[in-house]
Amino acid sequence: MIPAKTFNANGATSHAELLSDLPSGPLCAYRRKASFNWKDMVMFLDDEDIIVFKKKIFSTLENDPLFSRLPGQEMPLEKYRELTFLRCKRIFEYDFLTFEATMQKPEKLLVLINCLGMYDWSLADKFFLNTQVFAGAVGNAGSERHETFLKQTKSMEIFGCFALTELSHGSNTKAIRTTATFDASTKEFLINSPDFEAAKFWVGNMGKNATHAVVYAQLYTSDGQCHGLHSFVVQIRDPKTLLPMPGVMVGDIGNKLGLNGVDNGFAMFYNVRIPHENLLNRNGDVTSGGSYTSIYKDPKQRLGASLGTLSSGRVSIIGMVVVNLKLAVSIAIRFSATRRQFGPTEKEEIPVLEYQLQQWRLIPYLAAAYALDYFSKSFFINLIELQIGILMKDRSPRQAELGKEIHALSCAGKPLASWTAQHGAQECREACGGHGFLAMNRLGDIRNDNDPNCTYEGDNNVLLQQTSNYLLSLVHSIHEGNTPCESPLGSIEFLNDFKTILKSKFTARTVQECLDCRVILAAYKWLVCYLLNDSYHKLQQEKQKASDEFYARNNSQVYYCRTLAIAFIEHTVLQRYCDYTHDSSVPVSLQPVLKKLCSLYGLWSLSKHIAVLYQGGYLAGELPGKIIQDAVLQLCAELKDDAVSLVDAIAPPDFILNAPIARADGELYKNLWSAVLQGQKVLERPSWWAEFCTNKPVIGQLKSQL
Template identity: 70%
Template sequence: MAPASKGNGHNQSSQDDLLPDLPKGPLCMYRAKSSFNWKELLLFLEGEDMLIFKKRIFSAFENDPLFAHHPGEELPIQKYRELNFLRCKRLFEYDFLNMQEMVKNPLKISMLINCLGMYDWSLSAKYFLNTYVFASTIQNSGSQRHMHFIQKTLNMEIFGCFALTEVSHGSNTKAIRTTAQYDPTTQEFIINSPDFEASKFWIGNMGKNATHAVVYAQLYTQGGQCHGLHSFVVQIRDPKTLLPMPGVMVGDIGRKLGQNGLDNGFTMFHNVRIPRENLLNRTGDVTPEGVYSTSFKDVRQRFGASLGTLSTGRVSIIGMSVVNLKLALSIAIRFSATRHQFGPNDDEEIPVLEYQMQQWRLIPYLAATYVLDHFSKTLFMDLVELQLGLLQNDKSIRQAELGREIHILASAGKPLASWTAQQGAQECREACGGHGYLAMNRLGDIRNDNDPNCTYEGDNNVLLQQTSNYLLNCITDRHQDKVRIESPLESVNFLEDFKDILGQKFVISRVEDCMDSSVSLAAYKWLVCYLLRESYQKLNQERKSGSDDFEARNNCQAYYCHSLALVFIEHTVLQRYHKYTHHASMPTSLQPVLKRLGALYGLWSLSRHMAVLYQGGYFSGEQAGKMIKNAILDLCAKLKDDAVALVDVIAPPDFILNSPIGKANGELYKNLWATVLQGSKVLERPSWWREFSTYKPTIGSLKSKL
């Protein structure tokens, strides 16, 4: 995919108007060493229109008292949720993104969500779940008869949520137990929760203020015939009073480890009647008489179309995880560039970023941020293509295959991005030492707010099985039917050369030759093919030993299919970035640094699979492993002087970043002190001081202590 905007057509004055110079301070030393112009890179990556859009959002927040920060103050959970709702309500007044802009540039949807998340993920989630997940599900899964729900959502007449997960079922969506029984005498569906285990649970916005929900339930028609999982619009509260509707029990599930401004809730339905028209009927409908119909003759095609719709949340989480990496690294690298400790002599301390260990800990995550950010944006645009096909009622085989492919890329991409962000946030926290543990510096909140990304929209380990199953089916079809292995997005096309790839070996003899991502890309192709062969053989062995298909697949997960899915998505992510950085439209002034980031990410990720590379024979001798490690260290050293400028490209304004040690001026200790002293009652004695001053130990207690 070619870059969306070149950024080269802008003169220096227009660049400076759009992107003012950063404040002078201790970080200037590193900025002066950078091999590229950070403004040129930012303009190239995002384009002028997107930068103006971001600036509009960030400026609105900084100038609105409702969004003011309160250092050192921890709000009670109910107050936090009230404030979060008021801020969400204010977003409707700002109306940052109208429908016309969404159609013109769909990436602005993702950008808006991520900008809100940079400020507070609770706010982003609340707004996103209502305005996009609830509304877009209705748009993509429904028809013209449902458009009034979308209009009411945009006018904030109703507030929505997405109710798929139940107490006893999350990842296994086919086993959802909520029922929707059609009653032809009244032309209504009767929504029921069979028992408390089938209650909808973890539903964002449902806890306190959602009035309507997209509810997933098993659709039944007369005679007890089940037509599988379908979605329905169900009113759960009265918009005028926020009291539950008849037959609905709804409430809040309580405090979580993070994102406590978002009210996650539960609900149970007892004979709740909704109009027949509230069935979202894109993939299946019921006539007034109770006859079920679907335009999909092939069940696989219908399921593939619905999978694409369900991928929206997972694709969004990839972007959210990348944002968390951007925030954590902006703080940690700016800190590392201004924090001086030790040195060649007692009179000279050097920035901790100069230490190889600090570079090795942080700079690979910086590379991962850039590579995963490109993957996130391109996958989002693939999803937009799928959704346009749904709106145009495309029933082609390609459309169904596109839905399946996006599903498997999102099912593996979410684990990769969320785990990388989780590990990266923790590494950044530790890399900032004790100051990283201070809540005011935000690294703890970033880590905690990212944590649910590893679980929401499907547990990461379970999701990886979706991807490995797809790959096993590809190779099974190839063996049985001799069909070509290809997909709409070309992510599996290289498997057509399965046998030839397995015959390759690592032949690089110099560290210098590892400085391009093509080296790790070739190794990844071999890795995917090798693990696919091993997984396929293991699966067949299990079946031959008498295991049924479920048990056989279950016994192939650890060491086989789990690793297969991860290396496949790492290959896909790297392949997209490699193609991007080697594209003819890439400016020559930016190409070297971006290529180094790709090479570092590839080798760093590849190094985790060293044992398999040796085990399968792709690597031989000790030199191969040493070369990869030395190349990683060399690339970290080469990128060290660019690290601050690379962070300047991805960091939001200081108000949004909201971290004293991560401010753009680099005045580490001044910013830290200023924030400490702004805290509430910092210099006051405690309210319980009399408990100390009036304490008089008895003689007996003194003797016992002695």
């Protein structure tokens, strides 16, 4: 876990060197009321070298004409794809992150992707899919013989994609039907799609310009025996012409709801021959004589290892969706602080941020952005620890438990973060009224570009079952009490007190007591234990009624296992953020606002489980429910004056944020009016003006044209 940093409270020199003053304007009214200096918050949230790194990326993009954009500009699909590729190519040329820098500070990789995503997620995804997903799959699943592919990817001699999902199968990876059959006579694999339902589908970068793909297929040796899912590097296009390779049918799946700068595609293979060496052989290999070998005797373990890259993808997505939440909240809060409507008298209009309803709609999402941001950063460090262990061939019990825990947390962390960003973006859009519906203010793009994160790398609801299965596997140890739950990351340690926790009750009797993080965490611990116990008993009942375990588990999801997984990850996020914000090294000037954010996130999340808390007897009477609601509203009101400065600490520069209603100067109407007038052909009469002016009826016009 990332500890709270030691901090120079004065920090004047660093402020001046690293952070420019924000422009003066209407937002200054709120900035003057803030309880802290926004620059202090920036310096606390990130190390100096991360701040410098972000600044370098942002300023480079702003100063390069290739990245310029006009307000509300719409481009044809083909043009957008071309421009996204050209920008991606330029990012390669800038080489923001060297291999050495990545090794010294791996989190810079996530920072780079997220900075590009703040500008445009199509660009970030295109770059990420090639450099990390494709190259990462080759590096993690391959060996020394595959280093050429990595070098070619880095130099952009080839452009990669990751082809797992098929037209008829996605979540059920074991049912993938593409085959790779070893031909012992030629020492080659034949990659084949048995029918169109086995076509690789939804593959990012494949639609127009990927030259190579990591293809997942069922490996068959020449004796006809299937050895399960393995990955292969398959060339799908000629890098010199971008024409398909012989035996490959490859194309684009068309327009999507968002991320249209990325060309998602499909491919079918008709006995395409690839060299034996193109099998990514870390988990399994075929000898030149045709015999299969693997370090894993258990096929299930081998499959898990083969799909290991998906866990890192989910961890990365958590950080990506937090970026979307930050962008949406930044736009909505700056807008709300400058948009004046109504007031106590007819002559006095007040900012809509002063209204309780607007605070209740937006400020909890601001708190969520801070809490989930810390979870994302600390969880990424946990992932790096796991990956180092894999590279060092650590086969200790702790390493095994660490892998299980990270898998469970990532399978719930992605749903929690992506759903929070999804709901937050929509709430922010609505909170900005009609101006939020204007495309140039970007909230629609943020919402739409975030949406696929609820599906990619595993459908959210399906993924939650992985987390609940992990928790249910601990029940026997919990009931016996003899073997403590192993938890390298500490997320399940409290379950060792399972029986004691279930006997506890909510103790707070005032709003002030309710603000204590320990009270909120105690409620969450009870909630997880109660839901775990309830889910276990529900599963046992269904097993007695159902003919097999499949239907028993299927019938135990809604209100039980699914809710359990959500409560567990919310507790984990809150526990980490509570430890972080209450650390003694947190600057005195930042402690009050950070603690309020922590309490608000906890109470706001907990309030969604009020029914279960009453149902299980943890809460009793009217008082607990009322004081939880009152505490949420009180915290929103107390954080209202800090909201703009909290946004200033996480918002990117105006060029990157790219929302006229949310520029740092707060000149809402001047900026919006200027952006509207800069739009294409806004003052021109329509090209079809003659059709309006003619007296002929439409039917008559059609007949004359025919």
